[in-house]
Amino acid sequence: MIKKNTKQKLKSFLTRLIKKTKICTLYILLKAYRDYKRLNQLIPKKEKPVKFETIVFTATFFLNSTKTQNKFLLESPHNFFQNSLFCDLKYAEITDEGSTSQEDLAVLCKTLLNTYSSIQELSLITNCIQEHFVIEQRINEIRKVCAEHNIFFSAMVSLDGVRSMHDTAKSWKNNFQPIVSVVKYCIKEKINIAFVCSISKVNIWEIDELLAFAKENNYYGRFRISEFIKCLHNDGCQDIIHRFSEEEKYHLILFFYKLIFTYEKNEIHQLVYYNIINMLNGGERIIGCSYHSNGIMLNYNGEIAYCAPESKIIDNAVRDGVVKNYQKNTEEKERILETCCVNCIDDYHAKITSKEKQLHLKRAFWKKYIRLNSTIPFGFHKRVPAKSNGSKRIFITGWYGTETVGDKAILGGIIYELKEKYEKDIEIIITSLYPIITARTIKELNIKAKIIDAYSEEFVAYAKASEIVIMGGGPLMDLEELALPLCAFKLAKSANNKTVIYGSGLGPLTKSKYIDTAKEILKLANEIKLRDEKSVKIARDWAGEKKEIICTGDPAKKYLKVLKFDNPNKENILRCFLRDWTSEYAKNMSKDEFLEQKTRFEISLSNFIKQKASELKVEMIILESMHNFVIGNDDRDFAHYFIKKYFMNSLIPIIYNKKLSTVDSIVLSMKQSVHNIVMRFHSVLFADTLETEYTAIDYTLGGKIENYLIDNNKLTNMIRINDLIDNYYY
Numbered sequence: 039m040i041k042k043n044t045k046q047k048l049k050s051f052l053t054r055l056i057k058k059t060k061i062c063t064l065y066i067l068l069k070a071y072r073d074y075k076r077l078n079q080l081i082p083k084k085e086k087p088v089k090f091e092t093i094v095f096t097a098t099f100f101l102n103s104t105k106t107q108n109k110f111l112l113e114s115p116h117n118f119f120q121n122s123l124f125c126d127l128k129y130a131e132i133t134d135e136g137s138t139s140q141e142d143l144a145v146l147c148k149t150l151l152n153t154y155s156s157i158q159e160l161s162l163i164t165n166c167i168q169e170h171f172v173i174e175q176r177i178n179e180i181r182k183v184c185a186e187h188n189i190f191f192s193a194m195v196s197l198d199g200v201r202s203m204h205d206t207a208k209s210w211k212n213n214f215q216p217i218v219s220v221v222k223y224c225i226k227e228k229i230n231i232a233f234v235c236s237i238s239k240v241n242i243w244e245i246d247e248l249l250a251f252a253k254e255n256n257y258y259g260r261f262r263i264s265e266f267i268k269c270l271h272n273d274g275c276q277d278i279i280h281r282f283s284e285e286e287k288y289h290l291i292l293f294f295y296k297l298i299f300t301y302e303k304n305e306i307h308q309l310v311y312y313n314i315i316n317m318l319n320g321g322e323r324i325i326g327c328s329y330h331s332n333g334i335m336l337n338y339n340g341e342i343a344y345c346a347p348e349s350k351i352i353d354n355a356v357r358d359g360v361v362k363n364y365q366k367n368t369e370e371k372e373r374i375l376e377t378c379c380v381n382c383i384d385d386y387h388a389k390i391t392s393k394e395k396q397l398h399l400k401r402a403f404w405k406k407y408i409r410l411n412s413t414i415p416f417g418f419h420k421r422v423p424a425k426s427n428g429s430k431r432i433f434i435t436g437w438y439g440t441e442t443v444g445d446k447a448i449l450g451g452i453i454y455e456l457k458e459k460y461e462k463d464i465e466i467i468i469t470s471l472y473p474i475i476t477a478r479t480i481k482e483l484n485i486k487a488k489i490i491d492a493y494s495e496e497f498v499a500y501a502k503a504s505e506i507v508i509m510g511g512g513p514l515m516d517l518e519e520l521a522l523p524l525c526a527f528k529l530a531k532s533a534n535n536k537t538v539i540y541g542s543g544l545g546p547l548t549k550s551k552y553i554d555t556a557k558e559i560l561k562l563a564n565e566i567k568l569r570d571e572k573s574v575k576i577a578r579d580w581a582g583e584k585k586e587i588i589c590t591g592d593p594a595k596k597y598l599k600v601l602k603f604d605n606p607n608k609e610n611i612l613r614c615f616l617r618d619w620t621s622e623y624a625k626n627m628s629k630d631e632f633l634e635q636k637t638r639f640e641i642s643l644s645n646f647i648k649q650k651a652s653e654l655k656v657e658m659i660i661l662e663s664m665h666n667f668v669i670g671n672d673d674r675d676f677a678h679y680f681i682k683k684y685f686m687n688s689l690i691p692i693i694y695n696k697k698l699s700t701v702d703s704i705v706l707s708m709k710q711s712v713h714n715i716v717m718r719f720h721s722v723l724f725a726d727t728l729e730t731e732y733t734a735i736d737y738t739l740g741g742k743i744e745n746y747l748i749d750n751n752k753l754t755n756m757i758r759i760n761d762l763i764d765n766y767y768y
């Protein structure tokens with residue numbers, strides 16, 4: 039009876055709880071419960087007493103340490119490591135900064151493995167400062183020792199750049215080739231090998247080159263931000279590390295996104311990169327660290343520390359024979375936890391933390407809600423209160439977060455017009471797929487606006503509480519993200535607010551799902567201002583005559599016109615604003631047909647550029663970028679590939695600009711050139727609006743580039759891909 043009553047009470051409590059709780063919270067709780075067991079295993083619990091699982095042994099000056107110490111370490115490992123703290127060791131990392139030539143290194147590994155049968159994995163990090171065959175021999179010896187003990191072995195080499203860049207970053211001569219030889223040797227011998235690149239001010243603008251080199255050769259590597267490491271005695275390097283400018287930090291943010299999306303497959307290391315991005319953006323460390331619970335640092339002198347970057351030496355295993363102070367010296371550990379860890383960008387990591395997990399779960403929920411054909415009922419928004427504050431608020435959505443320089447100018451144009459119309463008395467909210475990217479954009483444009491994550495509760499709260507909701511720029515095209523303007527417009531309508539399509543184009547739209555969504559967005563819009571006449575015609579066909587649809591041109595054009603730019607002196611340079619030709623603009627071709635056509639196109643384009651450069655007698659060709667983010671394709675990657683493939687024997691010097699592009703930098707570079715070869719859509723618009731000499735390459739096959747040039751009466755400046763191939767394919 040008592041049991042029945044308790045059951046009933048519990049049931050009624052749960053029913054009340056479910057009724058009162060938001061669906062979002064329930065979803066998160068449910069997911070959290072499902073993951074509970076897995077999380078329980080993943081998140082290390084604080085254990086007392088601590089049993090180390092990871093030991094990082096810095097063998098840096100192993101060679102130079104006294105014979106007595108070496109003898110002690112090699113012959114009396116029990117004395118060296120004697121403590122129950124070590125009985126659970128699972129992972130040993132040997133960091134070598136010059137000691138790989140030391141024959142005793144393999145003996146040390148053997149001793150360690152003999153002493154601790156619990157060890158499952160051993161890795162060696164080497165900087166290869168000896169002849170490559172010495173390193174290869176040493177790696178091989180350690181590999182054999184590990185094989186005898188049935189232990190997983192891996193090696194890492196320290197590589198900070200390609201060719202001379204590496205040597206400069208390391209301040210060593212001729213170190214690049216031995217490293218490449220060691221990597222090749224390990225790949226041939228099927229030894230797990232990776233490189234690790236430490237990024238400092240010296241190599242920061244060359245890391246994309248290193249990544250491209252790694253991808254070309256199928257090398258795996260990890261990238262980290264150079265840190266002060268007390269045990270490496272590099273505290274004196276302040277001038278090259280930790281001193282990144284705002285531009286450099288942003289460049290690094292873009293680079294780590296590139297690693298996540300195109301290179302690093304391991305989930306934990308992706309989280310390490312997300313953490314670096316967050317910290318470069320001014321946030322605190324969100325990932326765990328193996329030193330927090332089960333890691334210890336041991337150096338060549340037998341000294342131990344809580345962690346490599348920040349800890350003072352807390353004891354000496356050689357001198358004292360035991361690691362007696364580790365647990366007693368809580369002050370040092372607390373100091374590190376309280377004052378250092380939140381700002382530590384080092385890539386030491388532990389398994390996923392609950393804090394990270396929660397962040398992902400929240401976003402996953404909103405991504406599920408704001409999507410085409412969502413399974414979560416639209417009416418769910420009623421549970422989210424509108425975020426009003428009495429001001430005239432304008433909500434702008436679109437593909438922001440992936441903006442090109444052209445999209446930045448569109449945003450600049452829209453906001454300029456809005457401020458003119460409403461006399462600056464407005465609050466602007468911009469949704470972004472990658473808020474860090476858009477935060478940088480508004481800084482560049484000198485705009486005051488609030489950036490919110492496109493997949494968040496704020497999206498719903500602000501869309502309902504804004505007087506005007508705008509789909510600003512960007513074409514309505516075959517994209518799942520059409521869900522953003524669709525959802526924002528529906529939310530605006532639910533609150534009787536105004537909806538506007540502002541400076542967008544239509545297409546390419548080929549799939550019925552996206553065509554239907556675009557039609558629905560048009561139907562929900564109170565005002566439709568499109569950027570070209572062809573889009574206006576399509577929209578009128580779809581929406582009928584009742585709705586007023588006008589062609590207002592591209593807001594980016596207006597933005598360029600209202601800004602006052604200097605007229606710089608001309609340079610005898612041909613500049614190209616190219617992009618990778620992607621298949622969405624050639625949907626009528628099969629994959630193979632497209633790839634063949636793409637190769638023919640690239641060869642023809644390179645020949646056209648060479649011919650133009652020699653006709654104009656320019657001193658140099660420079661490839662500029664209209665886009666620097668991996669989502670949407672970083673033009674610097676294409677430039678690197680294009681030059682390497684087609685211009686190695688060019689008579690006229692050719693380079694690409696590795697720095698980041700802004701509206702201002704693109705305007706300046708276009709105005710300085712004697713001629714611009716433009717391919718990215720907005721590079722066509724920029725070159726034309728700025729009245730420069732230009733040739734436009736229509737990679738859209740009669741799409742937005744042709745539409746723009748027709749509307750602006752400049753069709754003679756255009757070359758179609760087929761014409762280019764007919765005349766320059768040889």
Ligand code: SF4
Nearest residue numbers: 327329345348379382
């Ligand atoms: S300072 Fe860095 S390396 Fe040291 S314990 Fe904290 S997070 Fe780990």
